[in-house]
Amino acid sequence: MTTAEPHNLMCELLGALALDAVDPDEAALAAEHLRICMRCRAELDQLREVAAAIGNSSEPPSGGLWGRIASELGHQAQGVGSSHVGPEHPGAGPGPFLRLHRRPRPRPRRLEGQAPRRMRATAVLGAAACAAIAAVLGIGWVTASTRADQLQHALAQRGAHAPVAAALASPGRRIVRLRSADGVQLAELVVGRNGVGFVVASRMPRLPAYETYQLWTNTGGRPVSIGLLGAEPSAGLAFSLGSHSGAAQLMVTVEPSGGVVMPTNVPVAAGRLA
Amino acid sequence: MEPLEELGDPQLAVLIGRFEERALAEVYRRHGRSVYGLARRVLGDPTEAEDVTQEAFLHLWRDPSRFDPVRGTMRTYLLTHVHGRAVDVVRSRAARARREERDARATAAASYDIEREIWDMALAERVEGALGALPADERAAIDLAYFGGHTYKEVAELLCAPEGTVKSRIRSGLRRMRSALVEGGVPG
Numbered sequence: 001m002t003t004a005e006p007h008n009l010m011c012e013l014l015g016a017l018a019l020d021a022v023d024p025d026e027a028a029l030a031a032e033h034l035r036i037c038m039r040c041r042a043e044l045d046q047l048r049e050v051a052a053a054i055g056n057s058s059e060p061p062s063g064g065l066w067g068r069i070a071s072e073l074g075h076q077a078q079g080v081g082s083s084h085v086g087p088e089h090p091g092a093g094p095g096p097f098l099r100l101h102r103r104p105r106p107r108p109r110r111l112e113g114q115a116p117r118r119m120r121a122t123a124v125l126g127a128a129a130c131a132a133i134a135a136v137l138g139i140g141w142v143t144a145s146t147r148a149d150q151l152q153h154a155l156a157q158r159g160a161h162a163p164v165a166a167a168l169a170s171p172g173r174r175i176v177r178l179r180s181a182d183g184v185q186l187a188e189l190v191v192g193r194n195g196v197g198f199v200v201a202s203r204m205p206r207l208p209a210y211e212t213y214q215l216w217t218n219t220g221g222r223p224v225s226i227g228l229l230g231a232e233p234s235a236g237l238a239f240s241l242g243s244h245s246g247a248a249q250l251m252v253t254v255e256p257s258g259g260v261v262m263p264t265n266v267p268v269a270a271g272r273l274a
Numbered sequence: 275m276e277p278l279e280e281l282g283d284p285q286l287a288v289l290i291g292r293f294e295e296r297a298l299a300e301v302y303r304r305h306g307r308s309v310y311g312l313a314r315r316v317l318g319d320p321t322e323a324e325d326v327t328q329e330a331f332l333h334l335w336r337d338p339s340r341f342d343p344v345r346g347t348m349r350t351y352l353l354t355h356v357h358g359r360a361v362d363v364v365r366s367r368a369a370r371a372r373r374e375e376r377d378a379r380a381t382a383a384a385s386y387d388i389e390r391e392i393w394d395m396a397l398a399e400r401v402e403g404a405l406g407a408l409p410a411d412e413r414a415a416i417d418l419a420y421f422g423g424h425t426y427k428e429v430a431e432l433l434c435a436p437e438g439t440v441k442s443r444i445r446s447g448l449r450r451m452r453s454a455l456v457e458g459g460v461p462g
Binding site for chain 2: 011012013014015016018019020021022023041045046047048049050051052053054055056057058059060061062065066068069070072073201202203
């Protein structure tokens with residue numbers, strides 16, 4: 001198989017890829033395709049979530065395992081950035097997350113014992129829901145930050161994601177889920193009644209520096225530019241519909257980095273505001 | 275700073291990027307049992323399972339930027355990694371002969387996250403239900419590939435089916451499961 005072969009051949013392989021059930025040669029070829037195909041990457045991510053759910057069987061390791069791991073941390077940190085163990089999974093290369101400049105490692109500290117957190121079963125579901133919400137917001141500001149000092153600042157400021165949270169909680173707000181032609185959700189946006197919107201979550205892959213995502217709506221059958229989302233849209237990114245606050249549909253195209261007056265490519269994702 | 279227990283996994287990954295051992299310990303507390311559980315199921319041998327579990331957490335420690343929360347959860351990231359390593363072990367060391375199911379340990383040897391444990395039990399029930407609802411040929415293909423560590427070509431031989439058919443069964447089975455889990459309220 002080569003990367004030039006039809007896209008649907010690669011699609012058929014995605015399930016086996018998600019289960020690590022392909023030969024190394026096929027995995028390498030798939031990795032090439034996944035680097036350029038956002039639809040396959042998005043589907044592979046989804047199938048891996050399913051695989052992880054299937055494999056999520058809890059069993060306690062021996063009590064000494066954490067001690068073994070902790071004892072290796074000082075040694076392992078010395079090789080940061082210089083080595084990886086084994087080949088990465090197809091499409092699991094460095095993501096847009098956490099491009100940190102790691103500081104020299106401070107003196108190793110021995111981990112203190114972690115006391116188990118005891119919770120009543122009745123509180124579990126509520127806590128899980130809260131954790132899910134916190135995770136979404138956590139993903140948002142982390143992805144939006146690209147430097148360690150920004151991250152540290154954000155950690156100290158729990159309200160860093162307040163505009164998005166406020167928009168989500170505002171009356172009359174509308175949500176749009178941008179999906180690819182085959183139905184894969186690539187981003188979720190919220191638009192307030194005042195027409196100001198935010199990216200709530202995005203899994204649109206990073207574009208090369210010479211390209212940008214551009215947001216559009218449709219007025220009178222003609223596309224109207226809302227603005228540029230950059231090469232790597234992330235949660236918290238703001239935009240304004242301006243005089244088009246009543247827009248019913250939004251779409252995204254990939255364009256040259258400066259943007260264009262009229263779309264030059266077909267939308268990679270679109271959705272209706274509801 | 276708020277307690278580590280209150281932080282989301284992406285935030286813990288940021289702290290791991292700052293060499294906070296406590297953050298890695300918290301990730302281990304949350305997900306260590308699942309990571310080991312999958313490794314044990316694939317490998318059978320508890321020593322090998324602990325080795326690949328250890329390697330998975332050290333991998334996260336070395337390079338937390340590999341975890342991209344936009345593409346999936348921390349648990350999925352760790353399980354994907356440990357499954358890949360476990361399959362490598364199965365294939366490269368011909369460990370299949372040594373694999374056999376053994377009784378799970380009855381008691382927890384270390385502190386763990388009771389909240390997640392209960393959540394996992396509820397999730398496992400739904401996953402089991404979704405898996406059980408699949409056509410038998412799809413379920414068999416997924417089971418042999420994922421837990422047996424077989425490639426789809428090997429699965430095709432085992433099931434006496436064309437390779438293309440097995441590929442399709444695996445994909446359609448996973449997609450069907452995803453739909454069932456999403457409909458059942460499990461984030462997809």
